[in-house]
Amino acid sequence: MTASAPQPWRPLQRLLGLISDLRLAIALLLLIALGSGIGTAIPQQESEGFYHQRYDPAPWLGLLHGDGVLALQLDHVYSSGWFLALLAWLGLSLLLCSWRRQWPALSASLRWIDYRSPRQLSKLSVAQTLVCADSQAALERLDLELRRQGWSIRRQDDRLAARRGVAGRVGPLLVHAGLVVLMVGAAWGALGGQRLEQFLAPGRELELMDSRGRTQLTVALDAFAIERDPAGRPEQFRSELRLIPPGPDAVPAPAQPDQGLPSPSSVPDGGEVVPRALRAEISVNHPLRHRGMTLYQADWALAALNVQLGRSPVLQLPLQSLPQLGEQVWGVVMPTRPDGSEPVLLTLSSEEGPVQVFGSDGLRVAQLVPGGEAQEVLGLPIRVASVLPASGILLKRDPGVPLVYAGFAIALMGGGLSLLATRQLWAISEPAAARLHVAGLCNRNLTAFAAELPQLLSRVAADRD
Structure with missing residues (x-):
């Protein structure tokens, strides 16, 4: 008697068969696509107050308030536990499918x-x-005919075996491998990536630090411009940046008439070669990639008003967003008396002005033009010298991007190879019956292969004649 297979292995085999089932992989893909759609519909990685302010008055899809969005981790879908679990499950399913089906094939x-x-x-x-x-x-x-067409041949005295397109069998394995690499890159980027959105005014700097508090890079904004259409609507935003490397040896590049890139290094008096700041420009749809980090031109705002009160020096008053007055309205409350009494509210919605001045009763008392003449407001001459805009810069560091690109490349290569048909052919000579028996198999487009076989044999018979 032969020993039967150990019983404990059968439940494991059934479990492996379930995990590697094609229907399960399709269901997981649909769930991942649904999760990605939710992540697109709901703003990601905002503050908790943002979700309460947005979804408490009007629940998302009429179902989820701010607490529900936060509880289901819909504020950070791509790094949430359930989304990463779906990616891991799909990756395991693809690996098991490759091991149980594609590799044996x-x-x-x-x-x-x-x-x-x-x-x-x-x-x-x-x-x-x-x-x-x-x-x-x-x-x-x-x-001879098969060799001329590129078939691989194994020959015996009275028979032969031939095959062509074996590389097509590698295609599904590469597709699965590419998808797994892509998902690993996506998970790595979601867990190990960094995202920072900051408004910078010209002349200001932003230091990027590592986990130990050491400066990795300093981003300085030299100039920011807003391009508007004839109707005054913003069309494009442009920021001129300097990327200053860390360390005391970094030499910031001074402002120069031309906006070309400086040389990557310079030689100071001591003769030591040190890095210089890198000049670059970013705009909407034209980000900058530098050392694994990407800087996007994301938004704009108004940072400050340069105001002169009477004969005083020009004062810089920081502006605050006033959403209760409009979507893009900024303002500042300024007293008109030395004791802080009789304040006025200065508001504007564009760096070009005008600046509206409202009294404590809510009535407009003046309208100022940036760079124009001073006007008397409640007995105090006020002149707006200029408006300082701020550039909204989004910085992203995604360590998984190389893996994502590599996964796409591997999957595309595998998809191309999968289009190749794997053909096998056998022939046996039967001299006693004066016959040549030929048969074959094909994993794709068997009808075309069945039509080509008679043509092949007709050429062999024609060579005989």
Whole structure:
């Protein structure tokens, strides 16, 4: 008696078969697509107050308030536990499918099968018999014809085996491998990536630090411009940046008339080569990539008003957003008396002005033009010298991007190879019956292969003549 397979392995085999099932992989893909759609519909990585302010009055889809969005981790879908679990589950399913199905199929296609009798060939999908006076010579001609067409041949005295397109069997494995690499890169980027959005006014700097508090890079904004259409609507935002490397040896590049990139290094008086700041410009849809970090031109705002009160020096008053007055309205409350009494509210919605001045009763008392003449407001001459805009810069560091790109490339390569049909062909010479038996298999477009086989045999018979 032969020992049966150990019983404890059967539940494990059933579990592996369930995980590697194609239907489960499709369901996981649909869930991941649904999660990605939710992540697109709901703003990501905002403050908790943002979600309460947005979804408490009007629940998302009429179902979820701010607490529900936060509880389900919909504020950071791509780094949430459930989304990463779906990616891990799909990756495991693809690996098991490759191990249980694709790898055995590739191994089988690499093994040469030796059919020895015509009866074995007659059971294959495509089979045909050529009647000829010299079947051995016909076999020789078939051998030469197949080699001319690029087939790999294994020859015996009275038979041959041929195959072509074995690389097509590698395609599904590469597709699965590419998807797994892509998901690993996406998960790594979600967990190890950094995202920072900051408004910078010209002349200001932003230091990027590592986990130990050491400066990795300093981003300085030299100039910011807003391009508007004839109707005054913003069309494009442009920021001129300097990226200053860390360390005391970094030499900030002074402002120069031309906006070309400076040399990557300079030689100070001591003769030591030190890095210089890198000049670059970013705008909407034209980000800057530098050392694994990407800087996007994301938004704009108004940072400050340069105001002169009477004969005083020009004072810089920081502006605050006033959403209760409009979507893009900024303002500042300024007293008009030395004791802080009789304040006025200065508001504006564009760096070009005008600046509206409202009294404590809510009535407009003046309208100022940036760079224009001073006007008397409650007995105090006020002049707006200029408006300082701020550039909204979004910085992203995603360590998984190389893996994501590599995964796409591997998957595309595998998809291209999967289009190749793997064909196998066998021929047996039967001199006693003056016949040449030919049969074959094909994993893709079997109908075309069945139509090509008679043409191949006709060329072999024509060479005989």
